[in-house]
Amino acid sequence: MNKIPENIEAGSEIEVQISPFGSFVNTDDEGEKRSQVCDRAALDAVAAAFDTPVLVDFDHASEDGESTEAAAWVESLRVDDELGLMGRFRFTDKGAEAAKFRRYRFISPVWNTDGEDRPIKLLRVGLTNRPQIPVKPLINSVRKHNPPEGVPETTKENPKMDKLKELLGLAADASDEDVLAAVTALKGEVEAAKAEKADAEAEAFANANCETEEEKEALKNAFKASAETAKALVNAFRKAKRAEGDIPKKPLVNSIGATPKLKAAKSASDVRAEMAALPPAERAAYFKAHASEF
Known part of the structure; x- marks a missing residue:
């Protein structure tokens, strides 16, 4: 059992067992029995995905939006060959007091899982007196819960997000920040492609209607600002030249299709x-x- 040590003071850093190896059955919010697989590969993945201190709250209060007060912070993770996933906890004054005076004796992890209910990233940890390993995103204590707004539960519950990650070429456990960065980069590529296409069209129009480089550059810029205005100016210029007799009118062929020879x-x-x-x-x-x- 992942029990909290009792010899704790505020600011203490103590290594605590977060999850042993094994499969653990739990019932999620919808009444579905789910078996969470915490084998070596899964726990190694969780440890590798750790990138920032993780909140340890009281009885998963932050999951329901009740309180985000910290009992401790998980500063690092490692996988022990015998004990499974271990976390180095730095306790706050209230967290140390709660553990020291046995108000809470156990811990319960909250994590995202893949499509096979294998943990992939530790989200939060709760001090609890009712430990049970498995749920969705998998709060491992015996309680009903609703995850906080905006927090994805599992990839299984976010098919649209899974598809978006796939289309963007991201890993299944990519964070929201990774998705946002990829979308922003893609948007930049699209805008660059549009600008390149507009520049090519403007240059082709200028080359077809001007002779000097100076005239081409001016017409190109006018076309990029407003294609319709640039075309209207060229047509007006041609009409004026025709009226002066400088540009002969092309013969009209009154047949549908190509001009007959x-x-x-x-x-x-x-x-x-x-x-x-x-x-x-x-x-x-x-x-x-x-x-x-x-």
């Missing part, structure tokens, strides 16, 4: 060559139809 007249030698290529039985009819071209 005039068929070139065949020479006599071409006609004779075509007739020679025909079977003998068809040559007389061909000659009659093309007699004027010989």
Whole structure:
């Protein structure tokens, strides 16, 4: 049993067993029985994911938003070959007093798990008198609870977040900060791609409508500011030039599709060559139809 030592003073740093190795059954808020697997690989992952001191509260009060007063802080984690997950606790005055005078005798971890209910990250720890290892995010004491607003429970309970992490190429246990950073970076890439596309379109428009580099640069900047305005200016300029006779109007072809090309007249030698290529039985009819071209 992960019991709290009793010889504690305020500021004391004491190593406490957080979870032994094994599988522990618990019932979550929805009445579902879940078996939490705390093997060596899982506890190694929890220890490796530790990156900041973890709150130790009183009877999981912070889970219900009642109080975030600290009984202690978990300063570091390690995995012991025999005892399992161990944490170095630095106790506050109230936490030391509660343990010293046996108001609380045990501890209960709160952690996120993967899809197989294997712990992946320690979130908080509670001093408790009703220890039981397993729940969701897995508060390991016998109590109903609602996690605080904004705190993800398990990857199993956040399918949309899981999918987002997958699309962003993040690990399943990535933090909210990791997701936010990845989304921000992706947004930056999208904005950069849009800017590059707009610059290419502006440059192509300027090259097609200007001759000097100075004119191209001015029109390019105008196009980037407002494509519609730049196009209207170019069209107005062309109309003015046409009115002055500087730019000839293009011929209008009143047919749907490509502009038809005039068929070139065949020479006599071409006609004779075509007739020679025909079977003998068809040559007389061909000659009659093309007699004027010989």
